[in-house]
Amino acid sequence: MPTTATQATQSNPAPTADPNWWRQASVYQIYPRSFADSNGDGIGDINGITAKVPYLKNLGIDAVWLSPFYPSALADGGYDVDDYRNVDPLLGTLEDFDAMANALHAAGLKLIVDIVPNHSSDRHQLFREALASPRGSAARNRYIFRDGLGEEGELPPSDWDSVFGGPAWERITEPDGSPGQWYMHIFAKEQPDFNWDNPEVREDFLKTLRFWSDRGVDGFRIDVAHALTKNLEETLPTKADLEAQGEALYLTGQHPYWDRDEVHEIYAEWRRVFNEYNPPRTAVAEAWVHTDRRARYASPEGLGQAFNFDLLQADFDAAQFRKTIIKNLAEAKASGASSTWVFSNHDVVRHATRYGLPASEPSAGGDIMAGQAGKRWLLAGGRQEDVDAELGLRRARAASLLMFALPGSAYLYQGEELGLQEVGNEIPDSARQDPAFFRNKGVEIGRDGCRVPLPWTSAGSSFGFGPGGSHLPQPEWFAGSSVEAQEGQGDSTLSLYRRALALRSQLQTTEALELLETGRDDVLAFRRPNGWTSITNFGTEPFELPAGQLLVSSSPLEAGRLPGAATAWLR
Known part of the structure:
Protein backbone atom coordinates (compact mmCIF):
# COMPACT_ATOMS: atom_id res chain seq x y z
CA MET A 1 0.00 0.00 0.00
CA PRO A 2 2.05 2.94 -1.23
CA THR A 3 2.73 5.96 0.89
CA THR A 4 3.06 9.32 -0.79
CA ALA A 5 6.36 10.83 0.27
CA THR A 6 5.01 14.15 1.50
CA GLN A 7 6.05 15.63 4.82
CA ALA A 8 3.03 15.99 7.06
CA THR A 9 2.23 19.46 8.30
CA GLN A 10 1.99 19.05 12.06
CA SER A 11 -1.57 19.52 13.25
CA ASN A 12 -1.40 17.41 16.37
CA PRO A 13 -3.73 18.17 19.28
CA ALA A 14 -2.03 19.71 22.28
CA PRO A 15 -0.68 17.04 24.68
CA THR A 16 -2.85 18.58 27.41
CA ALA A 17 -6.06 17.99 25.41
CA ASP A 18 -8.74 16.04 27.26
CA PRO A 19 -8.23 12.36 26.40
CA ASN A 20 -11.94 11.74 27.07
CA TRP A 21 -13.27 14.40 24.71
CA TRP A 22 -15.04 11.75 22.62
CA ARG A 23 -17.25 10.45 25.42
CA GLN A 24 -19.74 13.33 25.18
CA ALA A 25 -18.88 14.68 21.73
CA SER A 26 -21.24 15.89 19.01
CA VAL A 27 -19.75 14.48 15.81
CA TYR A 28 -20.79 15.70 12.33
CA GLN A 29 -20.36 13.25 9.46
CA ILE A 30 -19.24 14.74 6.14
CA TYR A 31 -19.62 12.80 2.91
CA PRO A 32 -16.87 14.75 1.11
CA ARG A 33 -18.11 14.42 -2.46
CA SER A 34 -21.46 15.92 -1.50
CA PHE A 35 -20.57 18.62 1.04
CA ALA A 36 -19.05 21.59 -0.81
CA ASP A 37 -17.30 21.94 -4.20
CA SER A 38 -14.53 24.56 -4.38
CA ASN A 39 -13.42 24.18 -8.01
CA GLY A 40 -16.63 23.75 -9.98
CA ASP A 41 -16.18 20.17 -11.18
CA GLY A 42 -19.44 19.06 -9.57
CA ILE A 43 -17.70 17.02 -6.86
CA GLY A 44 -17.22 18.13 -3.28
CA ASP A 45 -13.61 18.39 -2.17
CA ILE A 46 -11.24 18.98 0.72
CA ASN A 47 -10.90 22.72 0.08
CA GLY A 48 -14.68 22.96 0.07
CA ILE A 49 -14.71 21.52 3.59
CA THR A 50 -12.00 23.96 4.70
CA ALA A 51 -14.06 26.87 3.42
CA LYS A 52 -17.02 25.73 5.53
CA VAL A 53 -15.14 25.42 8.83
CA PRO A 54 -16.81 28.62 10.14
CA TYR A 55 -20.22 27.06 9.40
CA LEU A 56 -19.21 23.88 11.26
CA LYS A 57 -17.91 25.86 14.21
CA ASN A 58 -21.08 27.94 14.35
CA LEU A 59 -23.21 24.79 14.28
CA GLY A 60 -21.82 23.86 17.69
CA ILE A 61 -20.30 20.44 16.99
CA ASP A 62 -17.16 19.07 18.62
CA ALA A 63 -15.72 16.96 15.80
CA VAL A 64 -15.96 16.17 12.09
CA TRP A 65 -16.02 12.60 10.80
CA LEU A 66 -14.82 12.44 7.21
CA SER A 67 -16.13 9.60 5.04
CA PRO A 68 -13.53 8.20 2.61
CA PHE A 69 -11.56 10.78 0.64
CA TYR A 70 -8.97 8.34 -0.71
CA PRO A 71 -8.23 7.62 -4.39
CA SER A 72 -11.11 5.48 -5.63
CA ALA A 73 -12.99 4.42 -8.74
CA LEU A 74 -16.21 5.00 -6.74
CA ALA A 75 -17.53 1.51 -7.25
CA ASP A 76 -18.95 1.96 -3.75
CA GLY A 77 -18.94 5.67 -3.04
CA GLY A 78 -15.27 5.79 -2.03
CA TYR A 79 -15.34 2.66 0.13
CA ASP A 80 -13.30 0.94 -2.60
CA VAL A 81 -9.90 2.38 -1.69
CA ASP A 82 -6.99 2.49 -4.16
CA ASP A 83 -4.45 3.98 -1.73
CA TYR A 84 -4.99 4.28 2.01
CA ARG A 85 -2.35 6.96 2.49
CA ASN A 86 -3.31 9.54 -0.09
CA VAL A 87 -6.12 11.87 -1.17
CA ASP A 88 -8.19 11.37 -4.31
CA PRO A 89 -6.89 13.91 -6.85
CA LEU A 90 -10.51 14.85 -7.58
CA LEU A 91 -10.81 15.93 -3.95
CA GLY A 92 -7.40 17.55 -3.45
CA THR A 93 -3.93 16.77 -2.17
CA LEU A 94 -2.27 15.80 1.08
CA GLU A 95 -1.33 19.45 1.49
CA ASP A 96 -5.01 20.35 1.18
CA PHE A 97 -5.79 17.74 3.82
CA ASP A 98 -3.21 19.25 6.18
CA ALA A 99 -4.69 22.72 5.65
CA MET A 100 -8.16 21.39 6.44
CA ALA A 101 -6.93 19.62 9.59
CA ASN A 102 -5.19 22.81 10.72
CA ALA A 103 -8.32 24.88 10.10
CA LEU A 104 -10.51 22.46 12.05
CA HIS A 105 -8.09 22.35 14.96
CA ALA A 106 -7.75 26.12 14.97
CA ALA A 107 -11.54 26.28 15.33
CA GLY A 108 -11.39 23.85 18.26
CA LEU A 109 -12.83 20.93 16.28
CA LYS A 110 -11.49 17.37 16.24
CA LEU A 111 -11.03 15.31 13.07
CA ILE A 112 -12.06 11.66 12.63
CA VAL A 113 -11.39 9.80 9.37
CA ASP A 114 -12.87 6.64 7.91
CA ILE A 115 -10.68 3.54 7.70
CA VAL A 116 -11.84 0.70 5.41
CA PRO A 117 -9.90 -2.40 6.50
CA ASN A 118 -12.04 -5.30 5.31
CA HIS A 119 -11.32 -4.80 1.62
CA SER A 120 -9.42 -2.64 -0.84
CA SER A 121 -10.25 -1.58 -4.35
CA ASP A 122 -9.48 -4.01 -7.17
CA ARG A 123 -7.25 -1.20 -8.50
CA HIS A 124 -5.07 -1.27 -5.37
CA GLN A 125 -1.39 -1.94 -6.05
CA LEU A 126 -1.41 -5.07 -3.86
CA PHE A 127 -4.38 -6.55 -5.66
CA ARG A 128 -2.85 -5.86 -9.05
CA GLU A 129 0.25 -7.68 -7.82
CA ALA A 130 -1.95 -10.60 -6.73
CA LEU A 131 -3.56 -10.84 -10.16
CA ALA A 132 -0.15 -10.84 -11.83
CA SER A 133 1.24 -13.53 -9.52
CA PRO A 134 0.73 -17.33 -9.60
CA ARG A 135 -1.42 -19.50 -7.36
CA GLY A 136 0.00 -19.90 -3.88
CA SER A 137 2.20 -16.80 -4.15
CA ALA A 138 2.85 -14.39 -1.30
CA ALA A 139 1.07 -11.66 -3.28
CA ARG A 140 -2.13 -13.73 -3.55
CA ASN A 141 -1.97 -14.58 0.14
CA ARG A 142 -2.68 -10.94 1.04
CA TYR A 143 -6.23 -11.50 -0.24
CA ILE A 144 -8.62 -14.46 -0.10
CA PHE A 145 -8.12 -16.60 -3.20
CA ARG A 146 -9.54 -20.09 -3.56
CA ASP A 147 -9.75 -22.70 -6.30
CA GLY A 148 -13.25 -23.16 -7.65
CA LEU A 149 -15.48 -26.21 -7.42
CA GLY A 150 -16.50 -28.40 -10.34
CA GLU A 151 -14.39 -30.40 -12.78
CA GLU A 152 -12.67 -27.31 -14.18
CA GLY A 153 -12.99 -25.04 -11.14
CA GLU A 154 -15.84 -23.29 -12.93
CA LEU A 155 -18.04 -22.98 -9.82
CA PRO A 156 -17.40 -20.54 -6.95
CA PRO A 157 -15.91 -21.98 -3.73
CA SER A 158 -19.27 -21.48 -1.97
CA ASP A 159 -22.76 -20.22 -2.73
CA TRP A 160 -22.46 -17.22 -0.42
CA ASP A 161 -24.03 -13.94 -1.51
CA SER A 162 -22.42 -10.52 -1.35
CA VAL A 163 -24.13 -7.73 0.59
CA PHE A 164 -24.83 -5.91 -2.68
CA GLY A 165 -26.37 -8.94 -4.36
CA GLY A 166 -24.92 -11.67 -6.54
CA PRO A 167 -22.16 -14.11 -5.57
CA ALA A 168 -19.49 -13.26 -3.00
CA TRP A 169 -16.79 -14.71 -5.29
CA GLU A 170 -15.33 -13.49 -8.59
CA ARG A 171 -13.23 -15.59 -10.95
CA ILE A 172 -10.02 -14.15 -12.38
CA THR A 173 -8.06 -14.80 -15.53
CA GLU A 174 -4.59 -16.12 -14.76
CA PRO A 175 -1.48 -14.33 -16.15
CA ASP A 176 -1.22 -17.00 -18.87
CA GLY A 177 -4.80 -16.27 -20.02
CA SER A 178 -6.43 -19.40 -18.58
CA PRO A 179 -9.52 -19.36 -16.31
CA GLY A 180 -8.22 -19.02 -12.80
CA GLN A 181 -8.95 -18.86 -9.10
CA TRP A 182 -11.76 -17.03 -7.35
CA TYR A 183 -11.39 -14.18 -4.85
CA MET A 184 -13.82 -13.34 -2.07
CA HIS A 185 -15.69 -10.02 -1.88
CA ILE A 186 -18.37 -9.57 0.77
CA PHE A 187 -19.37 -6.36 -0.97
CA ALA A 188 -18.89 -5.36 -4.64
CA LYS A 189 -16.61 -7.38 -6.92
CA GLU A 190 -14.42 -4.26 -7.11
CA GLN A 191 -13.80 -4.68 -3.35
CA PRO A 192 -11.67 -7.81 -2.77
CA ASP A 193 -11.43 -8.85 0.90
CA PHE A 194 -8.05 -8.78 2.60
CA ASN A 195 -6.64 -11.88 4.27
CA TRP A 196 -6.24 -10.68 7.84
CA ASP A 197 -4.39 -13.88 8.80
CA ASN A 198 -1.48 -12.43 6.83
CA PRO A 199 0.99 -10.47 9.04
CA GLU A 200 1.87 -8.21 6.10
CA VAL A 201 -1.71 -6.96 5.91
CA ARG A 202 -1.80 -6.30 9.65
CA GLU A 203 1.49 -4.44 9.65
CA ASP A 204 0.56 -2.28 6.69
CA PHE A 205 -2.61 -1.08 8.36
CA LEU A 206 -0.63 -0.13 11.45
CA LYS A 207 1.44 2.06 9.14
CA THR A 208 -1.76 3.62 7.81
CA LEU A 209 -3.04 4.38 11.31
CA ARG A 210 0.26 6.04 12.21
CA PHE A 211 0.37 7.92 8.90
CA TRP A 212 -2.90 9.74 9.56
CA SER A 213 -2.30 10.08 13.31
CA ASP A 214 1.00 11.79 12.53
CA ARG A 215 -0.92 14.23 10.32
CA GLY A 216 -3.07 15.28 13.25
CA VAL A 217 -6.09 12.99 12.91
CA ASP A 218 -7.76 12.66 16.30
CA GLY A 219 -9.65 9.43 15.70
CA PHE A 220 -10.90 6.78 13.30
CA ARG A 221 -14.26 5.36 12.29
CA ILE A 222 -13.75 1.69 11.39
CA ASP A 223 -15.86 0.53 8.46
CA VAL A 224 -17.41 -2.96 8.73
CA ALA A 225 -15.32 -3.56 11.83
CA HIS A 226 -16.88 -6.99 12.40
CA ALA A 227 -15.86 -8.55 9.08
CA LEU A 228 -12.07 -8.64 8.99
CA THR A 229 -11.25 -12.15 10.20
CA LYS A 230 -12.56 -15.17 8.32
CA ASN A 231 -12.64 -18.93 8.82
CA LEU A 232 -12.14 -20.38 5.34
CA GLU A 233 -11.66 -24.06 6.05
CA GLU A 234 -11.16 -26.46 3.19
CA THR A 235 -14.87 -27.29 2.84
CA LEU A 236 -16.97 -24.15 3.13
CA PRO A 237 -20.50 -24.29 4.54
CA THR A 238 -23.40 -23.54 2.23
CA LYS A 239 -25.99 -20.81 2.72
CA ALA A 240 -28.39 -23.52 3.87
CA ASP A 241 -25.83 -24.72 6.44
CA LEU A 242 -25.47 -21.21 7.84
CA GLU A 243 -29.21 -20.61 7.94
CA ALA A 244 -29.78 -23.92 9.73
CA GLN A 245 -27.43 -22.91 12.54
CA GLY A 246 -29.22 -19.58 12.82
CA GLU A 247 -28.53 -17.07 15.57
CA ALA A 248 -26.15 -19.41 17.40
CA LEU A 249 -23.45 -18.59 14.84
CA TYR A 250 -23.65 -14.91 15.71
CA LEU A 251 -23.82 -15.43 19.47
CA THR A 252 -20.81 -17.76 19.61
CA GLY A 253 -18.51 -15.94 17.19
CA GLN A 254 -18.49 -18.92 14.83
CA HIS A 255 -19.88 -17.36 11.66
CA PRO A 256 -17.31 -17.87 8.87
CA TYR A 257 -16.98 -14.17 8.05
CA TRP A 258 -19.03 -12.01 10.46
CA ASP A 259 -18.04 -11.03 14.01
CA ARG A 260 -15.47 -13.70 14.76
CA ASP A 261 -13.78 -13.57 18.15
CA GLU A 262 -10.29 -13.28 16.71
CA VAL A 263 -11.06 -9.88 15.19
CA HIS A 264 -10.48 -8.42 18.65
CA GLU A 265 -6.82 -9.47 18.52
CA ILE A 266 -6.46 -6.99 15.65
CA TYR A 267 -8.11 -4.16 17.54
CA ALA A 268 -6.02 -4.79 20.66
CA GLU A 269 -2.98 -4.21 18.44
CA TRP A 270 -4.56 -1.07 17.02
CA ARG A 271 -5.27 0.19 20.54
CA ARG A 272 -1.60 -0.09 21.37
CA VAL A 273 -0.86 2.15 18.37
CA PHE A 274 -3.56 4.65 19.37
CA ASN A 275 -2.07 4.83 22.85
CA GLU A 276 1.33 5.78 21.45
CA TYR A 277 -0.09 9.28 21.00
CA ASN A 278 -0.85 11.94 23.57
CA PRO A 279 -3.76 12.26 23.81
CA PRO A 280 -4.55 8.73 22.59
CA ARG A 281 -6.30 8.52 19.25
CA THR A 282 -9.93 7.46 19.46
CA ALA A 283 -11.88 4.94 17.42
CA VAL A 284 -15.48 3.92 16.88
CA ALA A 285 -16.55 0.63 15.31
CA GLU A 286 -19.23 0.21 12.71
CA ALA A 287 -20.21 -3.28 13.83
CA TRP A 288 -23.59 -4.64 12.78
CA VAL A 289 -23.51 -7.46 15.31
CA HIS A 290 -25.84 -9.04 17.83
CA THR A 291 -26.28 -6.50 20.62
CA ASP A 292 -24.95 -9.01 23.17
CA ARG A 293 -21.58 -8.94 21.38
CA ARG A 294 -21.19 -5.24 20.66
CA ALA A 295 -19.46 -4.33 23.93
CA ARG A 296 -16.20 -6.06 23.01
CA TYR A 297 -15.65 -3.60 20.17
CA ALA A 298 -16.13 -0.73 22.61
CA SER A 299 -13.78 -2.02 25.30
CA PRO A 300 -10.86 0.14 26.48
CA GLU A 301 -8.51 -2.59 25.23
CA GLY A 302 -10.12 -2.41 21.78
CA LEU A 303 -11.53 0.41 19.73
CA GLY A 304 -13.10 2.15 22.73
CA GLN A 305 -16.50 2.87 21.22
CA ALA A 306 -18.99 1.16 18.91
CA PHE A 307 -21.98 2.54 17.08
CA ASN A 308 -25.32 1.53 18.46
CA PHE A 309 -27.87 1.73 15.66
CA ASP A 310 -30.80 0.74 17.86
CA LEU A 311 -32.53 4.13 17.91
CA LEU A 312 -31.90 4.45 14.19
CA GLN A 313 -33.78 1.19 13.66
CA ALA A 314 -36.65 2.06 16.00
CA ASP A 315 -39.96 3.58 15.02
CA PHE A 316 -40.99 6.91 16.54
CA ASP A 317 -42.38 5.16 19.59
CA ALA A 318 -41.91 5.92 23.29
CA ALA A 319 -41.70 2.28 24.38
CA GLN A 320 -39.05 1.42 21.78
CA PHE A 321 -37.00 4.52 22.65
CA ARG A 322 -37.24 3.87 26.41
CA LYS A 323 -36.14 0.25 26.09
CA THR A 324 -33.28 1.16 23.74
CA ILE A 325 -31.96 3.94 25.95
CA ILE A 326 -31.98 1.78 29.11
CA LYS A 327 -30.28 -1.12 27.36
CA ASN A 328 -27.54 0.90 25.67
CA LEU A 329 -26.65 2.96 28.72
CA ALA A 330 -26.28 -0.29 30.67
CA GLU A 331 -24.07 -1.75 27.93
CA ALA A 332 -21.90 1.35 27.90
CA LYS A 333 -21.48 1.26 31.67
CA ALA A 334 -20.52 -2.41 31.58
CA SER A 335 -17.92 -1.91 28.83
CA GLY A 336 -16.47 1.32 30.20
CA ALA A 337 -17.31 3.12 26.97
CA SER A 338 -19.83 5.86 26.37
CA SER A 339 -22.83 5.13 24.21
CA THR A 340 -23.31 6.47 20.70
CA TRP A 341 -26.56 7.79 19.28
CA VAL A 342 -27.34 8.22 15.62
CA PHE A 343 -30.41 8.58 13.40
CA SER A 344 -28.97 9.15 9.93
CA ASN A 345 -25.81 8.45 7.95
CA HIS A 346 -24.62 7.83 4.40
CA ASP A 347 -26.07 4.28 4.33
CA VAL A 348 -29.66 4.84 5.45
CA VAL A 349 -32.84 6.70 4.54
CA ARG A 350 -32.79 10.11 6.26
CA HIS A 351 -34.80 10.05 9.46
CA ALA A 352 -36.99 13.01 8.46
CA THR A 353 -38.29 10.70 5.72
CA ARG A 354 -38.41 7.48 7.76
CA TYR A 355 -40.55 9.18 10.39
CA GLY A 356 -42.95 10.37 7.71
CA LEU A 357 -43.69 6.85 6.51
CA PRO A 358 -46.46 4.57 7.80
CA ALA A 359 -45.66 2.76 11.05
CA SER A 360 -43.83 -0.55 10.81
CA GLU A 361 -42.99 -3.57 12.87
CA PRO A 362 -39.78 -3.14 14.91
CA SER A 363 -36.70 -4.05 12.91
CA ALA A 364 -34.85 -7.24 13.78
CA GLY A 365 -31.60 -5.33 13.39
CA GLY A 366 -28.60 -5.50 11.11
CA ASP A 367 -30.28 -4.24 7.95
CA ILE A 368 -27.89 -2.02 5.98
CA MET A 369 -30.82 0.22 5.04
CA ALA A 370 -31.75 0.36 8.73
CA GLY A 371 -35.36 0.07 9.71
CA GLN A 372 -38.29 -1.67 8.14
CA ALA A 373 -40.10 1.55 7.25
CA GLY A 374 -37.09 2.91 5.41
CA LYS A 375 -36.48 -0.37 3.66
CA ARG A 376 -40.08 -0.69 2.56
CA TRP A 377 -39.90 2.82 1.11
CA LEU A 378 -36.81 1.85 -0.86
CA LEU A 379 -38.41 -1.32 -2.13
CA ALA A 380 -41.40 0.72 -3.27
CA GLY A 381 -39.15 2.88 -5.42
CA GLY A 382 -38.73 5.79 -3.02
CA ARG A 383 -41.80 7.80 -4.04
CA GLN A 384 -41.98 11.22 -2.38
CA GLU A 385 -45.78 10.92 -2.34
CA ASP A 386 -45.40 8.10 0.21
CA VAL A 387 -43.96 10.54 2.75
CA ASP A 388 -45.80 12.84 5.14
CA ALA A 389 -42.91 15.30 5.05
CA GLU A 390 -44.35 17.69 7.64
CA LEU A 391 -44.94 14.92 10.19
CA GLY A 392 -41.57 13.34 9.40
CA LEU A 393 -39.74 16.59 10.04
CA ARG A 394 -41.63 17.26 13.30
CA ARG A 395 -40.71 13.81 14.56
CA ALA A 396 -37.11 14.11 13.35
CA ARG A 397 -36.65 17.41 15.19
CA ALA A 398 -38.14 15.91 18.34
CA ALA A 399 -35.99 12.78 18.12
CA SER A 400 -32.81 14.75 17.49
CA LEU A 401 -33.46 17.05 20.45
CA LEU A 402 -34.01 13.97 22.63
CA MET A 403 -30.76 12.48 21.35
CA PHE A 404 -28.78 15.61 22.18
CA ALA A 405 -30.02 15.32 25.77
CA LEU A 406 -28.73 11.78 26.21
CA PRO A 407 -25.37 10.99 27.83
CA GLY A 408 -22.80 9.78 25.30
CA SER A 409 -21.75 10.79 21.81
CA ALA A 410 -24.24 12.21 19.34
CA TYR A 411 -23.50 11.53 15.65
CA LEU A 412 -25.08 13.79 13.03
CA TYR A 413 -25.13 13.34 9.27
CA GLN A 414 -24.63 16.32 6.98
CA GLY A 415 -27.92 17.91 6.00
CA GLU A 416 -29.97 16.66 8.92
CA GLU A 417 -29.45 20.06 10.54
CA LEU A 418 -31.38 21.42 7.54
CA GLY A 419 -34.19 18.91 8.01
CA LEU A 420 -33.47 17.42 4.58
CA GLN A 421 -35.73 14.69 3.30
CA GLU A 422 -34.40 11.71 1.37
CA VAL A 423 -34.34 12.33 -2.39
CA GLY A 424 -36.28 9.43 -3.87
CA ASN A 425 -37.36 8.68 -7.40
CA GLU A 426 -36.51 12.25 -8.42
CA ILE A 427 -33.08 10.85 -9.25
CA PRO A 428 -33.32 9.20 -12.68
CA ASP A 429 -31.87 5.73 -13.05
CA SER A 430 -29.28 7.11 -15.48
CA ALA A 431 -27.83 9.35 -12.74
CA ARG A 432 -27.60 6.77 -9.96
CA GLN A 433 -24.24 5.71 -8.56
CA ASP A 434 -24.86 3.23 -5.74
CA PRO A 435 -23.84 -0.37 -6.58
CA ALA A 436 -26.78 -1.62 -4.50
CA PHE A 437 -29.10 -0.15 -7.15
CA PHE A 438 -27.31 -1.75 -10.10
CA ARG A 439 -26.96 -5.16 -8.44
CA ASN A 440 -30.56 -5.21 -7.22
CA LYS A 441 -32.19 -3.24 -10.02
CA GLY A 442 -35.94 -3.34 -9.77
CA VAL A 443 -35.72 -4.29 -6.09
CA GLU A 444 -34.32 -1.18 -4.39
CA ILE A 445 -33.09 2.25 -5.41
CA GLY A 446 -30.03 2.32 -3.16
CA ARG A 447 -28.43 5.00 -1.03
CA ASP A 448 -27.94 7.88 -3.47
CA GLY A 449 -30.93 9.70 -1.98
CA CYS A 450 -29.08 10.58 1.23
CA ARG A 451 -25.89 11.49 -0.66
CA VAL A 452 -27.26 14.28 -2.84
CA PRO A 453 -25.04 17.42 -2.52
CA LEU A 454 -26.11 19.92 0.12
CA PRO A 455 -28.03 23.11 -0.68
CA TRP A 456 -26.18 26.13 0.64
CA THR A 457 -28.13 28.83 -1.20
CA SER A 458 -31.72 29.10 -2.44
CA ALA A 459 -30.77 29.62 -6.09
CA GLY A 460 -28.08 28.73 -8.58
CA SER A 461 -27.28 25.67 -10.67
CA SER A 462 -26.39 23.62 -7.60
CA PHE A 463 -27.92 25.66 -4.74
CA GLY A 464 -24.48 26.94 -3.77
CA PHE A 465 -22.82 23.53 -3.66
CA GLY A 466 -20.35 24.72 -6.31
CA PRO A 467 -20.14 26.75 -9.52
CA GLY A 468 -20.32 23.73 -11.82
CA GLY A 469 -23.45 21.78 -10.90
CA SER A 470 -23.58 18.65 -8.74
CA HIS A 471 -22.69 15.01 -9.35
CA LEU A 472 -26.18 13.90 -8.24
CA PRO A 473 -29.27 15.91 -9.27
CA GLN A 474 -30.83 18.11 -6.60
CA PRO A 475 -34.62 18.53 -6.43
CA GLU A 476 -36.26 21.94 -6.70
CA TRP A 477 -37.53 21.77 -3.13
CA PHE A 478 -33.94 22.05 -1.89
CA ALA A 479 -34.29 25.84 -2.31
CA GLY A 480 -36.52 26.13 0.75
CA SER A 481 -34.29 23.84 2.81
CA SER A 482 -30.98 25.58 2.06
CA VAL A 483 -28.69 27.12 4.64
CA GLU A 484 -29.45 30.55 3.16
CA ALA A 485 -33.21 30.03 3.49
CA GLN A 486 -32.88 29.02 7.15
CA GLU A 487 -30.33 31.60 8.31
CA GLY A 488 -31.93 34.07 10.70
CA GLN A 489 -35.17 32.10 10.90
CA GLY A 490 -35.69 31.40 14.58
CA ASP A 491 -37.99 28.44 13.98
CA SER A 492 -35.83 26.76 11.31
CA THR A 493 -34.29 23.33 11.83
CA LEU A 494 -30.85 24.86 11.46
CA SER A 495 -31.57 27.33 14.27
CA LEU A 496 -32.93 24.50 16.44
CA TYR A 497 -29.75 22.47 15.98
CA ARG A 498 -27.54 25.45 16.77
CA ARG A 499 -29.44 26.25 19.96
CA ALA A 500 -29.57 22.64 21.09
CA LEU A 501 -25.89 21.92 20.41
CA ALA A 502 -24.83 25.11 22.19
CA LEU A 503 -26.86 24.10 25.24
CA ARG A 504 -25.58 20.55 25.05
CA SER A 505 -21.98 21.71 25.22
CA GLN A 506 -22.77 23.78 28.33
CA LEU A 507 -24.88 21.27 30.20
CA GLN A 508 -23.38 17.89 29.31
CA THR A 509 -21.38 17.23 32.48
CA THR A 510 -21.93 13.62 33.49
CA GLU A 511 -23.07 10.36 31.90
Missing part, protein backbone atom coordinates in the same frame (compact mmCIF):
# COMPACT_ATOMS: atom_id res chain seq x y z
CA ALA A 512 -25.91 9.64 34.33
CA LEU A 513 -29.64 9.73 33.57
CA GLU A 514 -32.82 9.27 35.65
CA LEU A 515 -36.01 8.21 33.87
CA LEU A 516 -39.10 10.03 35.14
CA GLU A 517 -42.71 8.93 35.47
CA THR A 518 -44.99 11.01 33.24
CA GLY A 519 -48.35 9.30 33.71
CA ARG A 520 -48.55 8.60 29.97
CA ASP A 521 -47.11 5.71 28.00
CA ASP A 522 -46.49 7.93 24.97
CA VAL A 523 -44.44 10.55 26.84
CA LEU A 524 -40.79 9.87 27.70
CA ALA A 525 -38.96 12.07 30.20
CA PHE A 526 -35.59 11.90 31.92
CA ARG A 527 -33.54 14.12 34.20
CA ARG A 528 -29.82 14.72 34.06
CA PRO A 529 -27.83 15.26 37.31
CA ASN A 530 -27.15 18.90 36.40
CA GLY A 531 -30.82 19.65 37.00
CA TRP A 532 -32.32 19.77 33.53
CA THR A 533 -35.02 17.57 32.07
CA SER A 534 -35.85 16.34 28.57
CA ILE A 535 -39.49 15.52 27.76
CA THR A 536 -40.65 13.97 24.47
CA ASN A 537 -44.30 13.62 23.48
CA PHE A 538 -44.51 10.70 21.05
CA GLY A 539 -48.30 10.90 20.95
CA THR A 540 -50.80 13.31 19.45
CA GLU A 541 -52.42 14.87 22.55
CA PRO A 542 -50.61 17.83 24.19
CA PHE A 543 -48.76 17.14 27.46
CA GLU A 544 -48.82 19.49 30.45
CA LEU A 545 -45.23 20.42 31.24
CA PRO A 546 -43.99 20.59 34.83
CA ALA A 547 -42.72 23.86 36.25
CA GLY A 548 -39.33 25.00 35.05
CA GLN A 549 -37.44 27.27 32.70
CA LEU A 550 -37.93 26.30 29.06
CA LEU A 551 -34.49 26.02 27.45
CA VAL A 552 -35.49 24.86 23.97
CA SER A 553 -38.33 23.01 22.25
CA SER A 554 -38.53 21.30 18.89
CA SER A 555 -42.00 22.77 18.24
CA PRO A 556 -43.77 25.79 19.78
CA LEU A 557 -45.67 25.12 22.98
CA GLU A 558 -49.46 25.29 22.92
CA ALA A 559 -50.70 27.29 25.94
CA GLY A 560 -47.73 26.01 27.93
CA ARG A 561 -48.30 22.42 26.85
CA LEU A 562 -46.00 20.24 24.74
CA PRO A 563 -47.71 19.25 21.48
CA GLY A 564 -47.48 15.83 19.89
CA ALA A 565 -44.25 14.83 18.12
CA ALA A 566 -42.21 17.34 20.09
CA THR A 567 -39.41 17.54 22.67
CA ALA A 568 -38.69 20.23 25.26
CA TRP A 569 -35.80 20.80 27.64
CA LEU A 570 -36.55 22.34 31.03
CA ARG A 571 -34.36 23.55 33.85
